[in-house]
Amino acid sequence: MEIAAKLPKASSSPLNKLFHPRASVLVSNFVPISSNTTILKQIHGFKIKQPQLKNIGVVFASSEPQTSPTIVSERWLLQPIGDGDSRHIGFKVDLPNAYEIASDEVTVGRVPDKADLVIPVATVSARHARIEKKKENLLVTDLESTNGTFIGDKRLTPGVVATLYPGNSITFGDTNLAIFRVTKLEATTVVSASNVEESDQAEETPSSTTVSETTT
Numbered sequence: 001m002e003i004a005a006k007l008p009k010a011s012s013s014p015l016n017k018l019f020h021p022r023a024s025v026l027v028s029n030f031v032p033i034s035s036n037t038t039i040l041k042q043i044h045g046f047k048i049k050q051p052q053l054k055n056i057g058v059v060f061a062s063s064e065p066q067t068s069p070t071i072v073s074e075r076w077l078l079q080p081i082g083d084g085d086s087r088h089i090g091f092k093v094d095l096p097n098a099y100e101i102a103s104d105e106v107t108v109g110r111v112p113d114k115a116d117l118v119i120p121v122a123t124v125s126a127r128h129a130r131i132e133k134k135k136e137n138l139l140v141t142d143l144e145s146t147n148g149t150f151i152g153d154k155r156l157t158p159g160v161v162a163t164l165y166p167g168n169s170i171t172f173g174d175t176n177l178a179i180f181r182v183t184k185l186e187a188t189t190v191v192s193a194s195n196v197e198e199s200d201q202a203e204e205t206p207s208s209t210t211v212s213e214t215t216t
Helices: 193-204
Strands: 003-006 024-027 039-043 046-050 052-060 070-080 099-101 105-109 129-134 137-142 149-151 161-164 169-172 179-191 208-215
Antiparallel strands (some): 052 208
């Protein structure tokens, strides 16, 4: 809003030094102030109206849902396929259960304190072999076992990594009680736990921004 005003006749006021008599003054610059009341100033016969800031409340910043990174986990299963004959052991031994390789590294052996997949058979060494998941592959290493580790009919060289494929049979020292079929299950997709927590926190504490609108 623009206001045009004429100055009064010259007087002894100090403003005479700043303004020439009969001059027209155009006032068009308003200075915003943070007040809820419109302020009017009287300066020798003309008014300057200063705009006010109007608070229109709190506006929540919009945030698009972020896609949490996922981890594709390869799943492998060892299924026992032995005949369960334990006469060479001298006493009855049950066949082990099917074992899913859930972690990236699994130790196979006879002693529970030293192995993850425990096969309580005398022909299996205390720490017999190590199985590892790397990317989409399943790897096995014989740990210098007494009776050896076999993929099919091939005995592995101790300390040398070999690759297992779906459908392979693997034997840990005993063809009757410790032989398994390698099966690859469908891969599962897992959402990272840390990202789930961050997503929950974001939903609980949305960011906000206070916006002020200038009005005249």
